[in-house]
Amino acid sequence: MIPEGFIFNGASIPRTFWAVLNPIGLLLIPGLLHDYAYRFQCLLAPDGSVAVEYKTRRKADGMFLEVCHITNGMIILDLMLAALLKAFGWIGWNKNRKGDAKRNMSNHNAS
Numbered sequence: 001m002i003p004e005g006f007i008f009n010g011a012s013i014p015r016t017f018w019a020v021l022n023p024i025g026l027l028l029i030p031g032l033l034h035d036y037a038y039r040f041q042c043l044l045a046p047d048g049s050v051a052v053e054y055k056t057r058r059k060a061d062g063m064f065l066e067v068c069h070i071t072n073g074m075i076i077l078d079l080m081l082a083a084l085l086k087a088f089g090w091i092g093w094n095k096n097r098k099g100d101a102k103r104n105m106s107n108h109n110a111s
Helices: 028-040 057-072 075-097 100-109
Strands: 042-044 050-053
Touching: 028 042, 028 057, 028 075, 057 075
Parallel strands: none
Antiparallel strands: 042 050
């Protein structure tokens, strides 16, 4: 579960590429879950408790790939996205570890 009001960036796809790969199309659900996992290092159960922890970037990125396979079934595309995530995901992961997410950690249970 993702709390109502969570703001995410839609898989960090530059606007230049949106005609080919729109972040609110095939990647909406994987991007939403992945962004939440990067920010709070977990996903929530319906009761608001922590359902799954993502203490490592590798685990969160693996979840992204798995959810992509389930939601869009486009294996070649998903593997390309996983490679891009492996190459550049550290940027988002590190940004979220620098304190912004930690200050807002209590907000993930607020809804």
